[in-house]
Amino acid sequence: MAALTSEEADQASSDLEKRIVEAFDVFDHGGSKTVDVREVGTILRALGCCPTEADIQEIIIQVEDQETSGSVRLDRFLPFVSQLIQENKYPPASPEKLLKAFQTLDSEGQGFLTKECLSRMLTDDVGGVEPFTKEELDEMLAVAVNNESGTIVYEDFINLLMVRLINTTAKFTI
Template sequence: MDDKGTLSDLDKRIIEAFVVFDHASSNTVDVREVGTIIRSLGCCPSEAEIQEILVAVEDEETSGSVRLDRFLLIVSHIIQERRLQPASPEKLLKAFLTLDRDGKGYLTKEFLSKIMMEEGEPFTHEELDEMMGAAIDGETGNIPYEYYINQLMVRSEL
């Protein structure tokens, strides 16, 4: 809130996202919902970053829950600092080019699925299905990554 007691647009967005998971209308959510809420705000945290946020926001009196006031304070600050931002198109392209050793301009579904599930911080099956649904060319069954990156950028501007 600013010094006049009004909410910023960012604070309103955070509150709206939080309220979706506040099933009891008690201004609290289960700690297991925090990652989903933060991602719904356009942030891209790793699981380690989610754990750091949980340490900061978990209610000390009611373990396993997060209160709106604390969540709003911490998450608003994180977003204002531009932490947890998605990768730039240039960085995404560089990553895809690194994986496309033959310079074909696409990756196969099987290859990318294997990488996404076994390397680094693995995707969940749901995350992988969602990504593949948007990335796969219906005609070839492959992932033309430059087209996919462009689609991601168009969606993020909506």
Template sequence: MDQEEEIIVVPINNELERRIADAFEIFDHAGNKTVDVREVGTIIRALGCCPNEAEVQEMLVAMEDPATPGNVHLIKFLPYVAQIITEHKYQPASPENLLDAFHALDPEGKGYLTREQITMLMTQDGEPFTQDELDEMLEIAIDPHTQTVPYEYYINQLMYEPKTEDDIYVLADEIEAAKLPPPPPPRHFSETLQLMQNLI
């Protein structure tokens, strides 16, 4: 007799968890509430988080299913990712921080970087971009007439959407704000008796 896979029900408690589960399910090709570990970084970035590869590897250590190496189950993924979003981990840089970074790379204050500068910075320093990632960035960033990156314009292109409930971090803040405060800790009978004696 074949053993049937046990189906684990994963409760969805709020809209943040629904958004996380929906993103996860896109990559759950077998429909068994698991994804390949290689998809985890893509899912988390699709939600609007910006971890680097070392941070994704740390997440995998916490989430990977030891019973089925190479897979992550929604039962571990959902609470872990909900927590990192609630704590605002891996939140994208603000426009101000991006502008400061570009100013540091442009000490002469020209207001732009060349294609060569950007290519070198994105492929050699820090965590290097792949060629596909670089091409995708340059498609938006490069001014086709000057072949430079006018960085204030580029930042405006990145930040054209105002923060709304579509922003996963805004959604997490709204859910946290709507939570009731925790009840006071229970009193021991002796404490209650002492309070009553003090009132008499």
């Protein structure tokens, strides 16, 4: 792969910053260039990052407005998150790893999981795995459940995730 020219790197950085600002603005309800700290994880995930809740808490410590506790200002968030993304700090799992995880859950090898089964597994606090919140589960199921069968055909879901990930991150390659 050829190295980017200075101009291409500048354009990629500019595109990245625009995407971060766009994601941030979705949660800037007052137009004040600030968001509630509780939105940081959602913004990061919308940008294709996959941090844990502990990672998010560490990021909040770095970006939270010292004068207005509980809020994050864009001017502090933008450079910090831009650097995280450029360093590929919180990449998503590979398609192979996701497939293996779904196959492990699908003990009968059917190629799908029921909504109830997956919901239970993702919300139970078992084995040191961070459980999904109700909001995270609802968001995932809205995309994952096949409308015709009412199940999660996991190979289709993984393919959908990969397409979305490529579309989200293609502009960030620096």
